[in-house]
Amino acid sequence: MMASRSHRPPSLTTSLLLAAAALAACKGASAPAAAPPVGSAAAPPTAATPAAPAPTDDAYDTRTPVPMPPMMAAHHKQQMRDHLLAIQEITAALATDDFAAVEASAGRIAWSEEQAMMCQHMGAGTPGFGDLGEAFHHTADGIVTAARDRDRAGVLTALGATLQTCTGCHETYRQVVVADGGGMPGAGMPGAGGPGPMPGMHGGGAPGAMHGR
Ligand code: HEC
Numbered sequence: 530m531m532a533s534r535s536h537r538p539p540s541l542t543t544s545l546l547l548a549a550a551a552l553a554a555c556k557g558a559s560a561p562a563a564a565p566p567v568g569s570a571a572a573p574p575t576a577a578t579p580a581a582p583a584p585t586d587d588a589y590d591t592r593t594p595v596p597m598p599p600m601m602a603a604h605h606k607q608q609m610r611d612h613l614l615a616i617q618e619i620t621a622a623l624a625t626d627d628f629a630a631v632e633a634s635a636g637r638i639a640w641s642e643e644q645a646m647m648c649q650h651m652g653a654g655t656p657g658f659g660d661l662g663e664a665f666h667h668t669a670d671g672i673v674t675a676a677r678d679r680d681r682a683g684v685l686t687a688l689g690a691t692l693q694t695c696t697g698c699h700e701t702y703r704q705v706v707v708a709d710g711g712g713m714p715g716a717g718m719p720g721a722g723g724p725g726p727m728p729g730m731h732g733g734g735a736p737g738a739m740h741g742r
Contacts (some may be wrong), residue, residue, distance in 0.1 A: 592701060593703070594702075595652065595655045597704055599709065600709075602704055606704070612695070615634045618630065619634045619672065631684055632672075636673055638691070639666060641666070648663050649663070661702075665694040665695065668687070668693075669691045674687070
């Protein structure tokens with residue numbers, strides 16, 4: 530299970546070596562099509578592997594997996610795309626000193642009880658993930674505060690700090706889609722009665738339903 534895996538991010542050296550190995554594999558014209566290295570530390574757990582597993586990059590991706598059932602995984606990615614949209618909006622608004630717009634967009638990624646619950650819910654199977662998510666939202670609070678003060682340099686500083694939490698998490702964690710209810714210790718919300726969708730999660734709603742909330 531995941532618990533036995535290290536949660537430290539891969540060292541830069543490891544990443545570079547892997548990248549070099551991947552490049553070498555690509556360039557070798559006669560190399561057989563990428564068989565995953567035997568016994569690789571990044572190999573997925575074998576227990577629930579279906580008979581004909583779809584090919585994945587798991588063996589080459591040394592980041593810590595965050596297991597999520599399909600609907601949660603899709604919801605997570607949708608949120609991520611909206612986070613990026615918020616960053617884009619903040620940047621564009623700052624260029625015209627539109628601090629009200631900066632504040633509005635930053636408010637979408639700022640910390641809230643609901644955001645915190647969602648981070649912890651999604652990270653329920655992965656120690657550290659939920660806390661890192663919450664830390665990210667707290668950092669984004671700094672953008673809101675600086676925008677209220679019409680503090681241009683302050684907005685940029687907080688924006689930089691926020692982006693650092695984005696990239697830090699992306700360096701450390703990757704998403705893996707798992708079967709519903711399978712392989713997720715604590716898939717249910719602590720204290721919220723079972724693994725059903727979160728309040729506020731779209732349940733078959735149109736893509737983009739998260740926007741403007
Ligand atoms: C606590 C961890 C965490 C934080 C903080 C975080 N992300 Fe992510 N994000 C992820 C994970 C995990 C994935 C899936 C990446 C993968 O599996 O390769 C992801 C994926 C994405 C994607 C791809 C979405 C898709 O449709 O595939 C985008 C875009 C993205 N993040 C943007 C952002 C931005 C912008 C921020 C900050 C404003 C941010 N993320 C902060 C964890 C995080």
